[in-house]
Amino acid sequence: MGIDNRFKFAIPIYGAGYVTEADTYMGISDTDKEAFVRNNYDGRTYFKNVTYPTFWVNGTNDAHFPMTMTNQSCAEMKVPSKIRYDVRMAHGENIPMKLNEIYTFADYVLMGGDALxxxxxxxxxxxxxxxxxxxxxxxxxxxxxxxxxxxxxxxxxxxxxxxxxxxxxxxxxxxxxxxxxxxxxxxxxxxxxxxxxxxxxxxxxx
Known part of the structure; x- marks a missing residue:
């Protein structure tokens, strides 16, 4: 997101920017390393360049990507954004695939469907x-x-x-x-x- 703007939309699921601030093992306490990752790899560096609608999906208790990261990432967007926080949604590849909201959002952007x-x-x-x-x-x-x-x-x-x-x-x-x-x-x-x-x-x- 923000690097390749040929996409029509983005649906970040679990993952977000501000990874270095995570209160789990992904957080980085070393100031120099944190600054390097933030300035070169973290999504927050590129969100300002996003030109397409986004839909952020996360659970309240995700072990890898806390809600703080999603909230802050969404706030960086200069384009329309939607959010879906699911209470205690588990982490896994198959779980989000069952969420009809994801497909409705895609249809809204690509086919002129009704918005969420x-x-x-x-x-x-x-x-x-x-x-x-x-x-x-x-x-x-x-x-x-x-x-x-x-x-x-x-x-x-x-x-x-x-x-x-x-x-x-x-x-x-x-x-x-x-x-x-x-x-x-x-x-x-x-x-x-x-x-x-x-x-x-x-x-x-x-």
Whole structure:
């Protein structure tokens, strides 16, 4: 991505940029090595050059690519991006192949199909979280996904609670003690996408 712009779209699954900052074995603590990898090999160096739509797919507890990497990579995009965070999605080659959202996104770009639901950045007001969305299809269900844990991302426990859909806004009460939250929404086709996540440190930054 960002090196060869002949592609029509990209769907990064698990992997992302900011690999050197991973809190698993892929992270690099040596400053000189980290700088070399970041400046020459890491995706973040090239994301600014991407000219095509992207769809980022990851799980909340992936052992190799924590959500921080996906969130930061998506933020680097200067082109339309969508995200799908799946609670506790396992890591493996066959698992993403079963996600209909991937093929719908490809059809949308290549064949003019209908788009997946798009989210703005969630907003926090007291103990209420909300997010606006765009979808051609009715939202059949929505959830606030949250974790009460800090520390290493792949061992955090994630939970879900029902969210309310009103017009083009989804909202929910933030459970007491939640450290990180994001929304998901499933449309009438049974296709799910999510918002970026918000962490407690950023709750006051609207």
């Amino acid at each position: 639901t798009t989210f703005d950045t969630p907003k926090i007001n007291g103990n209420i979280a909300s997010v606006t969305y765009k979808s051609k299809y009715k939202i059949s269900s929505a959830q606030l996904c949250y974790t009460l844990d800090n520390g290493t991302w792949n061992v955090r426990n994630w939970n879900t609670t029902s969210a309310t859909v009103s017009g083009n806004t989804i909202s929910a009460n933030i459970p007491i003690g939640a450290k990180t939250i994001y929304f998901n929404a499933t449309d009438s086709r049974g296709l799910m996408t999510t918002s970026v996540y918000r962490s407690r440190l950023s709750f006051n930054k609207q």
